Amino acid sequence: MKTIKVLGPGCPKCKTTFHNVEEVVKQLGIEAEIIKIEDIEEMMKYNILTTPVLMIDDVIKVKGRIAQTDEIKGFLKQ
């Protein structure tokens, strides 16, 4: 099972990224745990500077911008 984390302070871009992740997981019908991290201390543990950040299985895939559905699909199919 994939673990997908979306890190960000709750800004519109973060919400869009989270929504895109949910949509892709639904479309692909895969089992995944989707975690939203808005806590600043938790974010600082990952050395996050620009948000939102998309992490899959603890690897940063996208940072500082919205992750689009197509690219999320690509990451999840890898």
Added chain:
Amino acid sequence: MENQTLVKEICPTTTQRWVANGAILVDVREKDEVAQLAYDVPNILHIPLTQFEERFTEIPKDKEVVMVCKSGGRSLRAAGFLVNHGYDNVVNMKHGLIRWAQKGFPTKGDTSSILQNAATSSCCNTSSSENKKSCCIDSPKNESSCC
């Protein structure tokens, strides 16, 4: 500003004292933001957050450093990044340029837009005369509860 324990935070008034004692301000706002309105202090570095990972080594480790931005959020993340990279003398300035300008501390550029925004977003919602009064001056030990 936010509930966390990794980075020490100070208010703009305390920052003024740090600057007077030789601390360096590091402004992580983007170039266009700095062009519009900048902190006017002697020792300042501009390292936009988008370039921070590549350029953070420009910040000296042997000096006291105060991280700043517009409202204190981005600079807090940058301060956390520095702490994680072995910087011991780093603090974050809470509330950023908005509060700094509200208090009438030195800036270069046009403060009108930032003060206009602040009037609707400030947690203090104080009049300009009240803004001059620092919560830190009144209670120097009470930095953690600065508004």
